[in-house]
Amino acid sequence: MDQGNTAFILIAAALVLLMTPGLAFFYGGLVKAKSVISMMMMSFGAMGLMGVLWVLYGYAIAFPATDAGVTNAPWHIDGADFGLANVLTTPEGAAYPPLAFVAFQATFAIITVALVSGAIADRAKFGAWMIFAGIWATVVYFPVASWVFNFGLAEDGSFSYGGWITHGLQDVFGVGAIDFAGGTAVHINAGAAALALALVLGKRVGFQKGAHVPHNPPFVLLGAGLLWFGWFGFNAGSELAADNTAALAFVNTIAAPAAALLSWLIVEKIKDGKPTSVGAASGAVAGLVAITPACAALTPIWAIVLGLLAGAVCALAIELKFKLGFDDSLDVVGIHLVGGLLGTLYLGIFANTSGLIYSGSFNQLIVQAIAALAVLVYSFVLAFIIGFAIEKTIGFRVKNEDEIAGIDTVVHGEEGYVLSDVRG
Template identity: 55%
Template sequence: MTTALPESVFGTFDTGNTAWVLISAALVLMMTPALAFFYGGLTGKKSVLNMMMMSFGSMATVAVVYVLWGFSMSFGNSLTGDDDILGLFSNPFSLFGSDQLMATDGDKVVLWGDDGSGIPAVVFLAFQLTFAIITVALISGAVAERVKFGTWLAFTVLFVTVIYFPLAHMVWGGGLLGGGERSFAAWIFGSEDGEAKVAPVDFAGGTVVHINAGIAALVLAILVGKRAGFGKTAHRPHNIPFVMLGAALLWIGWFGFNVGSELGADATAGLVWVNTTVATAAAIIGWLAVEWIRDGKPTSVGAASGIVAGLVAITPACAALTPVGSIILGAVAGVLAALAIGLKYKFGFDDSLDVVGVHLVAGLWGTVGIGLLSKDAGLFYGNNLKLLVIQIVIAAIALAFTAVLTAVLYYVLKPLGWRIDAEDEARGIDSAEHAETAYDLV
């Protein structure tokens, strides 16, 4: 059953802002094939096709699910005016199929939000759809080379439905982790005129995308178990140029991710572009500095990984920091992530492609770092601790929410079988799962 949309959501769209968000959506969509190159290059030559297919499979399943009930669960109540469900998610059936977004009132269309940006709601759907896809694809790197493809596809559908859509609603759709009067932020420091006095900041997905994917990756890596020979056999990248290509395309696509989240072509979008660039550059320097000091050599994989760490960290903070603050945030992210990737050996979990070390650690730092480096409310600018407290609380709740539910999904899908056979793992997952090999002449 669908819900009629109120007249207040209809208006005249802005062609310039609409064009920019459509371009941004295309850039973010490109990030998932870019991730396929990045992850594919990091795996062995007998696993590259499966690794890339996990990203492409995410594109297939999540896009369909998002249009059917994902947008409705994440943002439906913002258009229908209905109450959400306990601040956790919107009614998945109120905008089921998303066709209602194409309703018209004379020459007016359904717009997203009341900020005057003039973005058609269906364009906002297109933009948000790409976020859901990349979030799920990120998780795949933690379980590379050992998971059944069919189980992975089932996981993608359940993960976005049970975890991603509710978290997107809670942070961006007026739910418990946002800045409304029924949010955790309002409960902690109070509200005024229907808004939390100290609202959390997550401009483009520090909690929704990176902390979410990072902690899910950690849980799956632990529960699925280690690759054969982990800690004894070197698992080296088979194609570093693929890694560099993927990192470059991710960096380009990330301008859609961050700058597009402004939903307009304006001065703030320009600041976000600059902050995204310098934070990423600083993270490369930070990561390579660690390698230089620790190992004596800066590596190509380190530079590529530093790119991703910087992009992850600046994602939630890109509109709240100055360029200098962004440089500091990025440099620290590069150092922290470079140090964190060794934790899997210390604690004995096989995070194959360092999703935890990069996305979880840099995502946490980027989210919490806002409380220190925000120009308007950060501690380092002479402000109080309130924003820092809120950022820590929101990050902690997101961690717990995703960790618990990811574990539940693991056991729900256990009857399907998570691991390929040991013999197939030794032979190569590409051949076992897809009857293909990437390099027949090698």
């Protein structure tokens, strides 16, 4: 067993777990002061719920063993892995303990679910959110993770790569879709679900451009910083080894978001006259989203180009909600769905060796588009159905008067900022 790579994977898992509290700060700073606890609790609720479900059965759905003969199946449960029963020991000759990989992928499930919550800020019931999160993870995230990653455990303890989106498309087109760290499985997946929930819950009271101002930009910057820090584990850690590929992913995780931060600020300056701190944070996140699927398949120069595109495109995309009339509170669609689509499709042209400019073939672009569209449609449709069912039964949205007053005290009985120890 390689102790160095084992340590690398475990440290990467810890970094990715830190991303969810980082997301809580990022989202929490963007909402109004009387909704900050509600917003942050949806991220922490995802941590609790996904941590349990992943151990109970999530891993069994996402990563069925290769000897089950179903690595390309769109939906399969490996019963031997319920409760992680089949991965508690390390096989002879394994590069690292299977449980290290289990832990790493658990953090992906947590952050993906938490991302969705930003679309329903200021107006969602916590209990309804938790029910949605559990069902959506079970029928959408876990299967989609299998489509994209599906590292099936082989008898020698190694992991073979190949869900239907990767290995299956390769059998047809000669190349599989490239998604190194989750452009489809995480960002397109979460962004599509966010759009569905925004449509189900409807607009916030008084929804219009400029009506909802971030209450704490320093929180937003802190959250973005924690996200960027954790993203090194997200991207470089996906190599599962401390090698040159991980180093390339690491460098690209510096270059792309840095470029995106700059291009977002330039767009803001041209469009609104002033570059903002929230824009800087949002630009960095947009670049991180876009580079996620591509971090190990681009040269650093092409990563910078992708970052420049992501910052500018996402800065413009967040305005779509006002033109199209859907209330994606914290721009999950404009940043994660659009950024994920951009990064995924960009690989079809610029991916090392297989992209159009290197191979002269459109095959890589075709499989990237198939992967993106399949995940987008699957996630949107099921998220809409689940959210609609919850809204029509127990109710997903709080009362308008509670939304106006701020939902922290109504939903959680707490205030984010207590300015006096004396209660009236």
